Amino acid sequence: MRRLPVYILIDTSGSMKGEPIESVKVGLADMLATLRQDPYALETVWMSIITFDKDVKQLVPLTALENLQLPDITIPDSGPTFTGLALQTLCEKYDTEVQLSTPTQKGDWMPLLFVLTDGKPSDLQLYSQMTAKVKERKFGNIIACAAGPKAKKEYLQELTDKVFSLDTMDSSTFRKFFQWVSDTIGLGGKSVGATEDIELPTPPAEVNLVI
Numbered sequence: 001m002r003r004l005p006v007y008i009l010i011d012t013s014g015s016m017k018g019e020p021i022e023s024v025k026v027g028l029a030d031m032l033a034t035l036r037q038d039p040y041a042l043e044t045v046w047m048s049i050i051t052f053d054k055d056v057k058q059l060v061p062l063t064a065l066e067n068l069q070l071p072d073i074t075i076p077d078s079g080p081t082f083t084g085l086a087l088q089t090l091c092e093k094y095d096t097e098v099q100l101s102t103p104t105q106k107g108d109w110m111p112l113l114f115v116l117t118d119g120k121p122s123d124l125q126l127y128s129q130m131t132a133k134v135k136e137r138k139f140g141n142i143i144a145c146a147a148g149p150k151a152k153k154e155y156l157q158e159l160t161d162k163v164f165s166l167d168t169m170d171s172s173t174f175r176k177f178f179q180w181v182s183d184t185i186g187l188g189g190k191s192v193g194a195t196e197d198i199e200l201p202t203p204p205a206e207v208n209l210v211i
Contacts, residue, residue: 005048007090008116009113013080041185046065048061056088062098082123087159112143113143116145119152139181144162146163146210166208
């Protein structure tokens with residue numbers, strides 16, 4: 001069975017401490033519960049979770065949905081947000097984890113990428129370099145979420161034209177966002193093979209497309 005890899009990058013810098021990250025954890029748990037009820041997703045989706053602050057960690061290597069356990073996500077008190085290093089790590093993991101098609105064998109479906117941040121990259125030079133590197137790799141969709149009023153949308157727009165903003169960072173808003181993410185992944189699981197261009201479902205009112 002061909003896999004649909006899904007990479008989720010989560011900003012864990014100090015400003016996410018408290019309610020924001022606790023709300024993200026609730027949203028992730030809801031998302032997994034929803035996807036596990038979807039037979040298409042259960043059959044095809046493999047997921048990885050990467051966090052970034054002053055350190056970048058792949059908390060979950062690419063793992064089948066049925067075997068995935070949510071990790072403990074911790075937040076430092078303060079420090080930089082190394083988004084560029086997170087994208088560099090993503091590219092390294094893509095190159096080692098994603099199975100590309102060969103003349104004799106079909107590889108994975110094009111991966112989906114979700115990036116969530118509430119600020120801006122601290123490593124701007126590396127970030128600019130790595131947005132180009134990410135685009136060199138084939139993703140079915142790259143979706144960026146600018147969470148809260150301090151998120152700098154213009155940097156995310158260097159990575160993708162699918163940038164969405166959340167005005168608030170409470171549990172209700174993050175739940176709606178991750179429900180939409182699960183709908184997007186579910187749609188990807190159903191449409192792989194029929195089309196390479198995965199349409200996005202209509203986002204809820206709390207999730208705004210940045211033009």
